[in-house]
Amino acid sequence: MELIYIVSSPASCLGQEPPEGAHVRCATDFDSLAPTTTRSTVFVVATGEHHESVRIVRALRRDPRTGLQPILTTSPLGDPDDDLSDGIVASPEEARDRGRTLVARLAQLDASLFAPDASDVLRIAGYMLSRAVEALAPRRLWSNQAFYAYPALEAMLGSAQLVASRLASMGERKLIRRATLVDRLRHCPACHGVHLNFIDCCPSCGGINILQKPFLHCFTCGMVAPEERFVEKGALQCPKCAARLRHIGADYDRPLENYECQGCGHVFIDPEVQAHCMHCGTPSPPEKLIPGQIFTYELTDLGGQAAKSGTMEDLFALLDTVNSVPPSYFMQLVGWLIDLARRHAEERFTIIGIKLTNLLELDVQHGKQTAAELVDALAQRLRELVRTTDLTTRTGQQMLWLLLPKTGRPSHEVVLARILALRSMIHRAEGGELDFETVVFTAPEDIIPGETGKLLLARLEGGFA
Ligand SMILES: [Zn+2]
Ligand SMILES: [Zn+2]
Ligand SMILES: [Zn+2]
Incomplete structure (x- = not known):
């Protein structure tokens, strides 16, 4: 087993005592590492600089030659980037012990999974098999347009869309199966975003400047208007026919309408609900939103075989x-x-x-x-x-x-x-x-x-x- 410590400068390499059963190599330039990677390489990202570490871990996951290898860090990357690594270690001994299990599992996988042109589907299957990810669980990320994400898979494949389409195709080919329903979402029909603001609008002009007010209904002429327009010198008087409204039930009553649009003056009972997409701004009636389901996935026997045979x-x-x-x-x-x-x-x-x-x-x-x-x-x-x-x-x-x-x-x-x-x-x-x-x-x-x-x-x- 080889532990490759990725550090910011050669000076930081000093003091790493090689643990028994592994040797330690130091590297400052991770770009040249991929061709020298073997199935028993364990990466330890130890730059001490947060952004640099995240960048390196991402690049290692992205390259099929290094992407499935154990990638450990010496300090936390934060949420959700910690999902990209295989854990945090304090010493070379710990890195060796953590890496050992994963290296043993990687030995089961077909060599084609580590080729520069490896298939996305097989890489996902290989990742699930080697990490013993029984249920591939989506992470909740408020800053993600789709809200749920698979950070490690996205780092491997490079985009969330690709992950979604590969998972769908793996499901259809019975390489993975749905385990549990995690959530049901509604997507914007324009951009597929899930951050939606449900807002009450005027059913006539669609404006959002509507006010809820007490309304009155004049029995004499049928006028329906906000109560404030009936108040005349401290008494109630119809602004249209000038009738005095003295007794509720006899001269007037309170109608069901109690919204007034400040834009077009329309009065109405129920406002219309619109879903405003917070990503692209498109307003949609709720029934036009696209429903979606979020599942955890598990690898099937067939998926396991595919990863092993390649x-x-x-x-x-x-x-x-x-x-x-x-x-x-x-x-x-x-x-x-x-x-x-x-x-x-x-x-x-x-x-x-x-x-x-x-x-x-x-x-x-x-x-x-x-x-x-x-x-x-x-x-x-x-x-x-x-x-x-x-x-x-x-x-x-x-x-x-x-x-x-x-x-x-x-x-x-x-x-x-x-x-x-x-x-x-x-x-x-x-x-x-x-x-x-x-x-x-x-x-x-x-x-x-x-x-x-x-x-x-x-x-x-x-x-x-
Ligand atoms: Zn949208
Ligand atoms: Zn209006
Ligand atoms: Zn009236």
């Missing part, structure tokens, strides 16, 4: 180039087509599910390169088969779905036969053959009442042995 994501991503759409969109579209086919009997479509059955074996027996070439060959062939109006998606790790609109029985047979013929075409001289099974659904014949797109895909996938 292969699955790369291999399967090759298939995403064939008219691919996200699974949620695909299912929504299937649901819509089902509804359409229920109403119009002539509306037909076909779904073909392709389950790759031996990709992991191929990877183990013939290596990643072979497996990748075979998947790439399949993707290329599929691209030739798929029409521009057809769509594909992936669910889980080995399921590929094709949606063929306007194609029903018996014309779907042609496409299916071509796909099945690929089996014998995709192999390599040195051995290794990509094997897959298919399942077919044609509408309207195979429609089950009440079934949604999501349920349908689950039913079809369940049909495989």
Whole structure:
């Protein structure tokens, strides 16, 4: 194990006694460290200067070559930057002991996770696995536009948007699963910010200068106005018809209206509520706000395997180039087509599910390169088969779905036969053959009442042995 102390000047290195079982290196220039990093490197950021330390910890997390290594500090970075480090240590011995557990866990991860071009998804999976983050918990940060944040992941990937989209895609691929619902938020439809000011407005002009006042209603002429306008020489008199208002219930009463707009003079009972975005200033009616949910996430077994093998994501991503759409969109579209086919009997479509059955074996027996070439060959062939109006998606790790609109029985047979013929075409001289099974659904014949797109895909996938 090597402890790399990152200090502000060479002089600060003196006095670091190397603890048993580790040697200590001092560095002042962290930029040159990445290429010399090994799986057993433990960084200790000890510049003694707060901003400099935060900058260095961020840069170390950001670079895939150093990002998953233990990064310790000798002084607190403050909230939320302490989330970026693996803890604060007081001595080289403590750094060695803290680092040891993490280094052992990092040894399980595939080397590709530490490559300069490592996949974001695998880095997140590797981080969760090595830190034993059973539930990836969002942090509450009032100064963050989205309010909740994952500081360590944001440092690794470089932006909150990227983290959100990668977590969503990992969820769809079943690499992580939602653990607990932490909060429900409403987002500004213009900028997606969550800092909103709910403010009462005039329903006529939208102005915010409204006042709540006691109102009176003259029975003689029907005038409704703030009470102050009825006061005339200490008595109540209607400003419109000049009637004397003596007895409540007989001459006048108190109407429900009790707001007056100081801008347009409109009087009303209930003000309108507007959500004013504190980020971009856009006013929105509350029903136009976009609801969002915040969860903690945990790594699935599949996600753990992906981090250890480093292969699955790369291999399967090759298939995403064939008219691919996200699974949620695909299912929504299937649901819509089902509804359409229920109403119009002539509306037909076909779904073909392709389950790759031996990709992991191929990877183990013939290596990643072979497996990748075979998947790439399949993707290329599929691209030739798929029409521009057809769509594909992936669910889980080995399921590929094709949606063929306007194609029903018996014309779907042609496409299916071509796909099945690929089996014998995709192999390599040195051995290794990509094997897959298919399942077919044609509408309207195979429609089950009440079934949604999501349920349908689950039913079809369940049909495989
Ligand atoms: Zn906004
Ligand atoms: Zn008004
Ligand atoms: Zn009156």
